[in-house]
Amino acid sequence: MKKAEGMIGVIVIVLIISITIVWIVSEAQKECRKDSDCNNGICNSNFECVSLPKSSTTQNFNTAALILGISLIIVALIMRWDRFFGKKEKKDTEEKKEEKEDPKKLSKSHKAEEKCLYEEHLDEQE
DSSP: OHHHHHHHHHHHHHHHHHHHHHHHHHHHTOSOSSGGGSSSSEEOTTSOEEOOOOOOOOOOOHHHHHHHHHHHHHHHHHHTHHHHHSOOOHHHHHHHHHHHHOGGGOOHHHHHHHHTOOHHHHHHHO
16 A cells, blocks of 8 residues: 555656646747847737837828718708608698687597597497
8 A cells, every 4th residue: 555655646746847847848938028028029928029010100080070970960860851851731730720729620530539439339429
């Protein structure tokens, strides 16, 4: 039993030593760890020094804002098209006003709707 326990200890020690050696070798292969380790550039995710391309870009959002503003105006016009450019039917609105003002001019169906009656009950009341 003591030989088996000794073998397990040897295997664990060899495993720890081999993992440590692999870790040290992988750390030694890294070219840089931070940006200050690189002379003219930055340290990328592969731990290699990479030079930055020198370019100056200015972003101009005026055209995008203009397109967005015009599209919002067009959407508002589409939604309110009838109000701005629709036909104005004054006859229909005048008839509706008369019906509201003079309840005596209502037809049988309107009277039934006011009293919540159905067609069967309408004939019985006449």
